[in-house]
Amino acid sequence: MMTMSNAYIEEFPAEAKVVRTAFYSAFLALALGGVFGIVQTLHRTGYYRFIDSADYYTVLTAHGVFLVISFTIFFLVGVFTWAVTTSLDRGLEDLRFTWGWYGLMAIGITLSGVAILAGFTDATDISASVLFTFYAPLQGHPMFYLGLVLFVVGTWLAGADWFRSWWAWKQENPDERIPLPTFMVLTTMLMWYIATLGVAAAILLFLLPWSLGLIDSVNPLLTRTLFWFFGHPVVYFWLMPAYMMWYVMLPKVSGGKLFSDPLARVVFVLFLILSVPTGIHHQYLDPGIAEGFKFIAMTNTMFLLLPSLLTAFTVVASMEHGARQRGGKGYFGWLKALPWRDPVFTGMALAGLMFAAAGFSGMINAGMNINYLVHNTFWVVGHFHLTVGTAVALTFMAVTYWFLPQITGKELWSRSVALGQVVLWFVGMTFMSNAMHRAGLLGVPRRTAEPQYEGFEFEAAVGSMGELQAQIALGGVLLTLSLVLFFANVFGTALNGRSDDLPANEYADALSGPEDAPLVLDNLKLWTGIAIVLVIFAYTFPLLSIIDRGGLLGPEIIPLPVFIESPALLVGAVEQLTAGTLESIRPVLEVSR
Amino acid sequence: MRISKAGLLVVLALLAPLLVELRTVLSWVNVELTVLETGLVGAVLVVAILVWAFLPENGNGKTTEGDASSEN
Numbered sequence: 001m002m003t004m005s006n007a008y009i010e011e012f013p014a015e016a017k018v019v020r021t022a023f024y025s026a027f028l029a030l031a032l033g034g035v036f037g038i039v040q041t042l043h044r045t046g047y048y049r050f051i052d053s054a055d056y057y058t059v060l061t062a063h064g065v066f067l068v069i070s071f072t073i074f075f076l077v078g079v080f081t082w083a084v085t086t087s088l089d090r091g092l093e094d095l096r097f098t099w100g101w102y103g104l105m106a107i108g109i110t111l112s113g114v115a116i117l118a119g120f121t122d123a124t125d126i127s128a129s130v131l132f133t134f135y136a137p138l139q140g141h142p143m144f145y146l147g148l149v150l151f152v153v154g155t156w157l158a159g160a161d162w163f164r165s166w167w168a169w170k171q172e173n174p175d176e177r178i179p180l181p182t183f184m185v186l187t188t189m190l191m192w193y194i195a196t197l198g199v200a201a202a203i204l205l206f207l208l209p210w211s212l213g214l215i216d217s218v219n220p221l222l223t224r225t226l227f228w229f230f231g232h233p234v235v236y237f238w239l240m241p242a243y244m245m246w247y248v249m250l251p252k253v254s255g256g257k258l259f260s261d262p263l264a265r266v267v268f269v270l271f272l273i274l275s276v277p278t279g280i281h282h283q284y285l286d287p288g289i290a291e292g293f294k295f296i297a298m299t300n301t302m303f304l305l306l307p308s309l310l311t312a313f314t315v316v317a318s319m320e321h322g323a324r325q326r327g328g329k330g331y332f333g334w335l336k337a338l339p340w341r342d343p344v345f346t347g348m349a350l351a352g353l354m355f356a357a358a359g360f361s362g363m364i365n366a367g368m369n370i371n372y373l374v375h376n377t378f379w380v381v382g383h384f385h386l387t388v389g390t391a392v393a394l395t396f397m398a399v400t401y402w403f404l405p406q407i408t409g410k411e412l413w414s415r416s417v418a419l420g421q422v423v424l425w426f427v428g429m430t431f432m433s434n435a436m437h438r439a440g441l442l443g444v445p446r447r448t449a450e451p452q453y454e455g456f457e458f459e460a461a462v463g464s465m466g467e468l469q470a471q472i473a474l475g476g477v478l479l480t481l482s483l484v485l486f487f488a489n490v491f492g493t494a495l496n497g498r499s500d501d502l503p504a505n506e507y508a509d510a511l512s513g514p515e516d517a518p519l520v521l522d523n524l525k526l527w528t529g530i531a532i533v534l535v536i537f538a539y540t541f542p543l544l545s546i547i548d549r550g551g552l553l554g555p556e557i558i559p560l561p562v563f564i565e566s567p568a569l570l571v572g573a574v575e576q577l578t579a580g581t582l583e584s585i586r587p588v589l590e591v592s593r
Numbered sequence: 594m595r596i597s598k599a600g601l602l603v604v605l606a607l608l609a610p611l612l613v614e615l616r617t618v619l620s621w622v623n624v625e626l627t628v629l630e631t632g633l634v635g636a637v638l639v640v641a642i643l644v645w646a647f648l649p650e651n652g653n654g655k656t657t658e659g660d661a662s663s664e665n
Contacts, residue, residue, distance in 0.1 A: 336596060336597075336600060340597060340599035340600045340602070340603050341597060341598075346603060350603075350606070357610075419599060420602075423603065423606045426606055426609075427606050427609045430609040430613065431609065434613045461620065462616055463616070471613070
């Protein structure tokens with residue numbers, strides 16, 4: 001007998017279409033970014049070079065922007081839409097508005113993407129090979145910046161959409177605590193609003209007018225600092241949806257409950273207040289920013305370990321609870337009772353494990369003194385392939401296997417292929433990121449098409465450079481195969497027929513629920529106020545100092561080559577120098593005589 | 594089997610970070626393995642894990658896997 005399922009698509013068919021469209025947009029970006037990933041891996045390691053090395057930077061920009069802007073953010077707006085509608089148990093207030101912000105994001109990223117890809121052809125002057133970190137002095141076509149502005153404004157409106165849902169729900173439920181998934185969405189978006197002020201200022205006040213020729217120059221240090229004002233918290237914009245999945249989904253698929261709802265709220269509040277005043281830790285080697293400001297950024301960054309460690313504890317405790325509900329016993333024996341057959345669980349568990357390693361390399365990046373050892377080396381690339389490249393991307397791919405049936409109404413094409421995919425990603429990333437970290441310790445630079453130099457060999461402490469390159473290439477190939485398996489499942493599922501036997505749209509209950517959380521945790525105005533005060537403390541003086549030294553639009557430009565105006569002046573200067581030198585050595589000459 | 598097939602797959606996957614890091618750790622005590630030697634150590638570990646996994650538990654051949662109820 002056919003039965004109606006309680007899947008998301010049955011409850012919220014219109015919203016499911018929004019989530020599905022956002023996810024498919026994310027997957028398109030993932031496919032493009034993945035292709036550029038393997039191209040640059042094989043090029044950099046020297047195994048297969050079919051592009052010009054000058055085009056490497058266009059490839060690198062496309063890889064970065066498509067993956068860490070398009071893939072992650074399109075996916076997370078889908079997850080957040082699901083989270084708000086499911087946990088408030090109400091549809092979005094106005095779907096035309098929802099499609100409006102999605103459309104703005106899509107148009108924006110298309111403009112930026114076209115500007116980047118146009119860099120491959122000489123048929124047009126358009127290009128934007130400015131890397132994901134698009135600060136001056138690299139300059140892109142105005143279309144690139146305009147696209148980014150539209151994309152970010154789209155995310156702002158998406159946040160407004162979710163706040164609107166919450167306000168409407170609050171009118172009807174004035175005494176209820178904010179449901180945990182919605183609380184996570186709101187705190188993340190508040191952080192995002194503050195963080196994106198930096199990049200909005202950098203683009204609208206400086207980079208876009210500069211690119212349009214309205215102003216002649218910019219202050220590079222100022223645009224760098226404004227970029228990193230946004231550039232570090234954007235990391236948490238990627239991570240917080242992954243954390244949300246670890247909190248509300250992982251305990252459920254483990255067979256248990258979330259260990260503590262209050263701890264989860266504390267974690268998201270800490271991310272809201274601490275994510276932004278840390279960006280200067282990306283600029284430890286920038287001259288022009290006083291050491292004291294860098295020290296403040298380091299201190300704030302180290303405090304950010306706290307929510308990550310709280311998460312590690314809460315998530316593992318929740319998994320253990322689930323395993324014991326499934327009959328697991330012993331100190332470590334419960335691990336065997338976890339649902340390793342389920343790709344949703346295994347993918348998230350392996351992503352979390354990789355994130356622990358990323359935390360350790362992140363501590364090294366964040367330490368002011370030890371950062372000098374790894375700054376701008378391949379180590380940093382290894383680090384963020386563990387964070388956004390695994391903790392976030394692998395979690396997103398793993399939960400896709402839960403979401404796909406929910407938003408399409410169709411059964412997953414193959415759980416076995418899905419399991420193989422997440423495990424293959426873990427193995428591939430192990431090889432690649434380990435070798436990247438080790439190469440960084442040898443001083444191998446990042447953002448370089450050909451890190452092979454004539455007359456100079458990097459000396460590996462263990463093994464050889466050749467082995468490290470092979471390990472990176474092997475990892476890249478395994479990751480690409482993993483992506484192929486992922487897309488096979490996405491396509492296979494899309495081609496499946498509708499099923500009425502799907503799991504219900506649910507998320508994890510909590511052992512210690514919101515009733516145990518102090519009310520103050522839901523005071524979003526208070527936490528936003530504290531976040532703004534911390535940002536003012538961390539950034540006012542560095543920004544004033546940078547503007548004071550380098551000018552708002554950069555120092556006065558001196559055209560090169562620099563000439564001394566008058567030859568007579570030069571002759572005079574040489575005469576004066578010679579006379580002074582002779583005078584100073586006269587006693588020596590007299591003694592020797 | 595002492596472990597589920599999926600569990601075994603994950604255990605074998607976890608060998609990857611163990612092996613690549615083991616090479617570095619051993620170098621601290623002046624034991625420097627070549628890639629081939631590391632591969633051999635890996636192969637020995639894989640065989641040992643497979644033998645352990647496929648040995649019947651308590652002699653009755655019963656699996657311990659708890660995955661049957663993971664269809665969520």
